[in-house]
Amino acid sequence: MTDELAEAAKARLPRAVWDFAAGGAGAERTLAANRAAFDRVALVPRVLTGSVPDPATRLLGTGMTMPVAVAPVAYLRMYHPDGDLAVAAAARRAGIPFTAAMLGSHTIEEIRPDWFQLYWPRDRGLMLDLVRRAERAGCSALMVTVDMPVMARRDRDVRNRFTLPDGVTAANLVPDGRAREGSTVVAHTNTLFDPAVSWADLDWLRSRTALPIALKGVLDPRDAARAVAAGVDAVVVSNHGGRQLDGAVPAVDALPGVREAVGEHSQVLLDSGVRSGLDVVRALALGADGVLIGRPLVWALSVGGTDGAAHVLRSLRDELCEVLALTGCGTVGDARELATARM
Ligand SMILES: Cc1cc2nc3c(=O)[nH]c(=O)nc-3n(C[C@H](O)[C@H](O)[C@H](O)COP(=O)(O)O)c2cc1C
Numbered sequence: 001m002t003d004e005l006a007e008a009a010k011a012r013l014p015r016a017v018w019d020f021a022a023g024g025a026g027a028e029r030t031l032a033a034n035r036a037a038f039d040r041v042a043l044v045p046r047v048l049t050g051s052v053p054d055p056a057t058r059l060l061g062t063g064m065t066m067p068v069a070v071a072p073v074a075y076l077r078m079y080h081p082d083g084d085l086a087v088a089a090a091a092r093r094a095g096i097p098f099t100a101a102m103l104g105s106h107t108i109e110e111i112r113p114d115w116f117q118l119y120w121p122r123d124r125g126l127m128l129d130l131v132r133r134a135e136r137a138g139c140s141a142l143m144v145t146v147d148m149p150v151m152a153r154r155d156r157d158v159r160n161r162f163t164l165p166d167g168v169t170a171a172n173l174v175p176d177g178r179a180r181e182g183s184t185v186v187a188h189t190n191t192l193f194d195p196a197v198s199w200a201d202l203d204w205l206r207s208r209t210a211l212p213i214a215l216k217g218v219l220d221p222r223d224a225a226r227a228v229a230a231g232v233d234a235v236v237v238s239n240h241g242g243r244q245l246d247g248a249v250p251a252v253d254a255l256p257g258v259r260e261a262v263g264e265h266s267q268v269l270l271d272s273g274v275r276s277g278l279d280v281v282r283a284l285a286l287g288a289d290g291v292l293i294g295r296p297l298v299w300a301l302s303v304g305g306t307d308g309a310a311h312v313l314r315s316l317r318d319e320l321c322e323v324l325a326l327t328g329c330g331t332v333g334d335a336r337e338l339a340t341a342r343m
Pocket of ligand 1: 145
């Protein structure tokens with residue numbers, strides 16, 4: 001499903017925009033490894049369980065129709081004029097959470113997302129201001145991304161001298177002029193972000209908001225354990241879709257160790273390479289409570305706006321229910337008990 005969708009998006013988008021979204025860091029080793037790792041995971045189905053699939057679940061306190069949420073993706077208006085609003089509407093239709101990106105191209109107030117993602121700006125006043133705006137806009141959780149101390153070199157963007165298209169800005173940051181059109185994305189990101197964030201900063205943030213916090217970009221079980229001790233409610237096992245450390249471990253391979261480290265003290269989400277209902281069940285079987293979807297929704301948005309994104313989410317749920325049925329699972333909890341093998 002997503003290969004055809006990706007091809008359709010590629011045909012429609014300007015080459016540099018396609019490259020920015022599809023590409024990864026460096027030689028794109030981790031980008032490729034994310035898919036290869038998923039495809040090595042075989043499921044061991046159960047039989048005679050009498051179960052009927054119902055994938056509804058709850059992540060970060062939010063009820064949803066399936067264990068899938070929309071990953072934060074910056075600058076969605078590059079792909080469709082309705083950008084973040086279109087994908088948020090599709091998520092609402094599908095009954096799953098939309099995570100608005102700090103670098104989103106519509107404001108928190110316009111989107112009123114379920115969850116809001118933050119990076120670490122050097123200016124902590126700005127960060128706190130964004131937290132308060134998210135709270136006022138009714139967000140029910142924060143997702144704090146910690147795998148971008150600096151933005152990785154992405155060869156395609158260097159080659160294309162990639163800059164944001166006219167009219168696309170980091171809308172949440174624009175009124176005080178912190179993000180400008182025309183500069184390369186990497187230049188303005190590295191000016192904005194704090195490269196030296198530490199656990200003390202997480203403590204600082206934890207003490208300043210009552211919202212649940214998910215820490216996104218955790219791959220080492222020791223960091224996962226430390227995050228739980230610091231009071232986070234979930235960790236997101238992610239290598240940023242292969243866009244940060246090239247050579248980072250595939251998220252799927254890191255997942256069992258992270259689950260073991262946090263036990264059931266925290267929820268564990270996963271992203272980076274999820275492309276189908278089968279992948280969702282693979283992630284559950286390896287220890288995830290749920291997954292985030294990134295690029296497939298960018299392609300769907302590019303091709304068909306809200307309807308396109310809603311269609312992809314419907315197909316994903318149909319596939320998920322089929323895989324649950326074929327593995328003898330009724331619920332997300334059943335899928336978490338499935339055994340896996342290598343193939
Ligand atoms: C074009 C693009 C922009 C992204 N922007 C952000 C962002 O602003 N914040 C963030 O935490 N992650 C961002 N990500 C990473 C996604 O949240 C997610 O980790 C990744 O897309 C998952 O991998 P997948 O695309 O293979 O599903 C971005 C990913 C893409 C492809």
